[in-house]
Amino acid sequence: xxxxxxxxxxxxxxxxxxxxxxxxxxxxxxxxxxxxxxxxxxxxxxxxxxxxxxxxxxxxxxxxxxxxxxxxxxxxxxxxxxxxxxxxxxxxxxxxxxxxxxxxxxxxxxxxxxxxxxxxxxxxxxxxxxxxxxxxxxxxxxxxxxxxxxxxxxxxxxxxxxxxxxxxxxxxxxxxxxxxxxxxxxxxxxxxxxxxxxxxxxxxxxxxxxxxxxxxxxxxxxxxxxxxxxxxxxxxxxx
Numbered sequence: 001x002x003x004x005x006x007x008x009x010x011x012x013x014x015x016x017x018x019x020x021x022x023x024x025x026x027x028x029x030x031x032x033x034x035x036x037x038x039x040x041x042x043x044x045x046x047x048x049x050x051x052x053x054x055x056x057x058x059x060x061x062x063x064x065x066x067x068x069x070x071x072x073x074x075x076x077x078x079x080x081x082x083x084x085x086x087x088x089x090x091x092x093x094x095x096x097x098x099x100x101x102x103x104x105x106x107x108x109x110x111x112x113x114x115x116x117x118x119x120x121x122x123x124x125x126x127x128x129x130x131x132x133x134x135x136x137x138x139x140x141x142x143x144x145x146x147x148x149x150x151x152x153x154x155x156x157x158x159x160x161x162x163x164x165x166x167x168x169x170x171x172x173x174x175x176x177x178x179x180x181x182x183x184x185x186x187x188x189x190x191x192x193x194x195x196x197x198x199x200x201x202x203x204x205x206x207x208x209x210x211x212x213x214x215x216x217x218x219x220x221x222x223x224x225x226x227x228x229x230x231x232x233x234x235x236x237x238x239x
Contacts, residue, residue, distance in 0.1 A: 009234045010036075010134035014144035016205070017157030019191050020164035021214065026157065026222060027139035032086040033223065034230075037079045039130055039138040043090045044077055044123050045114040046101035051075045051092060058109050069118045077126060120201075141195060144206035153233045154209035155226075161188050163215045 013036070015027045024040075031038035048068070052058045057067035079088040089098050100106075113119055127147050130136060138147065144154035165185035172179050195203040205211070210229060214222050 011152035011234065012131050012134060012148050012150075013137045013230075014148045014151040014154045014206075014209075015137065015139035015157060016141060016144050016155070016203070016209065017139075017212075018159070018164065018203070019195065020168045020188055021157040021159050022167075022219075023139040023157050026219075026226075027137045028087060029219070029223060030226060031081075031088065031137040033227070034135075034137075035081060035083075037081055037130070037136045038088045039079055039127055039136050040088065040090065041123070041127065041138065041140050043101055044126065045119070046106050046110050047077050047090055047092045047097060048072070048075060048119055048123070049106050049110045049113045050097060050101050050103075052113060053105060053109070058113075061108060063109060063112045065116050068113060068116060072118060072122045077123075079130070141203045142201040144209050145204050146201060149206070153230065154206050155212050156205045156209040157212050157214060159213060159215040161185060161192065164188050 013027075013030060015023050015030075017023050028038050030036070049058070052063070052068045052071060055071055057064050057071055076091075076093050078091045078094075080091060081087075082089045089096050090101065091097060092101075124147055127138065131138075131148055131151075140147070144151055144156070148154075162185060165181060165188045168188060169179065169181045169184045172184065192203075212222065212225065217225070
């Protein structure tokens, strides 16, 4: 449910930052609080993969990249806020596709589809078009620098690598995975380096982004911090 005490003005909110900072969880919580659309970029790549599977561009796990590219101009992807679950549902060609994009078949092929440059270019253009209507929240690695460089509010989330490693470790252990904390921390630090040094869409903090270091903040404290910032951005007094 949206916050009835928030300003009426709709804006674009970009949430970038390091891995294991809780970007997606926080972005979804922001969208639910404001009644905004959460643009799930991962779901969009899954939607393209689903479409490719359903239209013969992927057969027996083999991705025909040229055929996938040819399909791009035909696919329609949209998000609609679902108040019943406080989140946005994804629609492909007008049909709700939340469950269909989460299948093992899609999961096994999505990384190869998302690596196609034309797919990324198409989805970035779609994301930018969605943003024209405002009232959206998106998280990622280059949202405030590439996708929405003119976003009215940009957050850059970070936390101490040791704290992020502990959070990730606890998640993995809760799932039954047998890992060591040292192994997880090495992975977190290695991923940071890879994210910042990769050739395509490297992790960068936008010059006008506001840093949120949530190393020692609860979820409630983060939301309180954000709502004050949001009201100030929209010209409303903080409370």
